[in-house]
Amino acid sequence: MAAGMFDLIVRRVAIDGRDGSHDIAIAGERIAAIAPRLDAEAEVELDGEDRLASPAFVQPHIHLDKALVGRRLPPNSSGTLAEAISLLHESKRAATVEEIRERAGIVIRQAVIAGTTTLRSHVDVDTIGGLRPLEGVAAARADHADLCDIQIVAFPQEGIWRNPGTDELLIRAMRSGADLVGGMPHWESDHDAARRHIAFCLDLAVRHDADVDMHVDETDDGRWHTFELLIDEAERRGWGARTSAGHVCAMAAWEDGFATAVIRRAATAGVKVITNPPTNLMLQGRGDAEPRRRGIPRIKELLAAGVTVAAGQDCVEDAFYPFGTADPLQVALIVAHAAQLGTPSEIAAALRMVGEDAARVLRLPVYGLVPGARADLVVLDAAKPQEALREQAPRRWVVCRGRIVAETIREQRLHRSTSGHEASGGHCPPSPPAAAAAQA
Ligand SMILES: [Zn+2]
Known part of the structure; x- marks a missing residue:
């Protein structure tokens, strides 16, 4: 692997306990680096759009x-x-x-x-x-x-x-x-x-x-x-x-x-x-x-x-x-x-x-979003833990041993009775279109 080249980078995710947005780089089955902005490339890159990343x-x-x-x-x-x-x-x-x-x-x-x-x-x-x-x-x-x-x-x-x-x-x-x-x-x-x-x-x-x-x-x-x-x-x-x-x-x-x-x-x-x-x-x-x-x-x-x-x-x-x-x-x-x-x-x-x-x-060794831990993580369609729990947030991506093993795209549509309020759908957070339409 060339220097600065990873297998997977999950970009722009929120991590509980850290301020701002972070990139998570994965090499093989392990988390290799976590930083606010990683100047590196990967075979596969995901844009978290400020969703919450959590250990799996x-x-x-x-x-x-x-x-x-x-x-x-x-x-x-x-x-x-x-x-x-x-x-x-x-x-x-x-x-x-x-x-x-x-x-x-x-x-x-x-x-x-x-x-x-x-x-x-x-x-x-x-x-x-x-x-x-x-x-x-x-x-x-x-x-x-x-x-x-x-x-x-x-x-x-x-x-x-x-x-x-x-x-x-x-x-x-x-x-x-x-x-x-x-x-x-x-x-x-x-x-x-x-x-x-x-x-x-x-x-x-x-x-x-x-x-x-x-x-x-x-x-x-x-x-x-x-x-x-x-x-x-x-x-x-x-x-x-x-x-x-x-x-x-x-x-x-x-x-x-x-x-x-x-x-x-x-x-x-x-x-x-x-x-x-x-x-x-x-x-x-x-x-x-x-x-x-x-x-x-x-x-x-x-x-x-x-x-x-x-x-x-x-x-x-x-x-x-x-x-x-x-x-x-x-x-x-x-x-x-x-x-x-x-x-x-x-x-x-x-x-x-x-x-x-x-x-x-389960006595799993080195669990968590830290360099060196096994790259098992989930990106939640929520901005923070309380929202993840309240919304039972969809799991946008699930990564196991550095590989994307599952993804969920939520699509919801709300149909208003009056014209001009025709709602749209699509996957949500941090500000879900369906919710925005509901408040319209
Ligand atoms: Zn039992």
């Missing part, structure tokens, strides 16, 4: 193996987690590797178009579906290796001791392409069984030098506190910084003093939390009289204590949740409502939960 989004918790099965199942009439799990048994029994691969692929492509270049997917490992979910999602991962990276978590959705044989299957899953060990300790019969469940999973992770990401206390029942057991067992093995806990809904029902103590312990141990408010706002608190629990952990307290919190999609049109588009901006907007994050700094925190903090959960 990271999806920290999704179930690609179950995505879109909702359209084949009867509705979850009680709306509970328990009914969702039993509804799923039949589809899990019937699902083939090929069908899982197809459904997962649809959602992966949707996630990439939404600006995501790294995902962490749980896959059910149990005696119902065996390792087919793992095989299906691993095949979908290979199909889309040019678009994104996917971490796969071996997830004992049915419990380990409640579903005899799952322990052996988890061992096989870790030998067959799963990257992380999952868990579902509150699904066991009691806390003793839950502790053995956690210990088994952590020992397996240590043997495979793998991270741990468990579904923890996804229940309204405040008597469950497997989050505390997870911190115990992770610390005992020096695995705190490699351990994450998803959901942790019961934390909302804990007594305040206990919650504060456990949150402090999580911060000290380096255990991270992934909240999944789309699904949990839908599922939890179903048995409550008013006031109703909302099924999300104490997000503000976790953040204040210094615990890394990421926000995940969890479900896409399955027995648990009828919606979901694998769009991190939608998840961030839902988490902002669920946790009441409305000030500029709180909005920034909500966005970090699908970006920087999610990257921390």
Whole structure:
């Protein structure tokens, strides 16, 4: 490559935390330079027109193996987690590797178009579906290796001791392409069984030098506190910084003093939390009289204590949740409502939960818009973060490993009744023609 010649330059973008407009130069798979005006050329140049550039989004918790099965199942009439799990048994029994691969692929492509270049997917490992979910999602991962990276978590959705044989299957899953060990300790019969469940999973992770990401206390029942057991067992093995806990809904029902103590312990141990408010706002608190629990952990307290919190999609049109588009901006907007994050700094925190903090959960090296980082970025049709969230801004371009992998052009038309107000359309920001027409 000649001096001053790059593969891609994204010109004239706004970057949160920096004043004015910037150019981002990419060489190969890496960001090579960022400056207000780069005197250089590239094979491909994009004009950002002062749109906001952000590091690509990271999806920290999704179930690609179950995505879109909702359209084949009867509705979850009680709306509970328990009914969702039993509804799923039949589809899990019937699902083939090929069908899982197809459904997962649809959602992966949707996630990439939404600006995501790294995902962490749980896959059910149990005696119902065996390792087919793992095989299906691993095949979908290979199909889309040019678009994104996917971490796969071996997830004992049915419990380990409640579903005899799952322990052996988890061992096989870790030998067959799963990257992380999952868990579902509150699904066991009691806390003793839950502790053995956690210990088994952590020992397996240590043997495979793998991270741990468990579904923890996804229940309204405040008597469950497997989050505390997870911190115990992770610390005992020096695995705190490699351990994450998803959901942790019961934390909302804990007594305040206990919650504060456990949150402090999580911060000290380096255990991270992934909240999944789309699904949990839908599922939890179903048995409550008013006031109703909302099924999300104490997000503000976790953040204040210094615990890394990421926000995940969890479900896409399955027995648990009828919606979901694998769009991190939608998840961030839902988490902002669920946790009441409305000030500029709180909005920034909500966005970090699908970006920087999610990257921390996935332990991605050198994430961000900085020279040397992998060139994974998204240019949003918005001028600033709050506008991106409010407008659910289209992702103008998505770049993965230095290559443009997706683009979106929004076209809207508004037709006024009086002449002279005939509206035009076209892609928008920073001042969308459709919006301008609406104000005319
Ligand atoms: Zn989940």
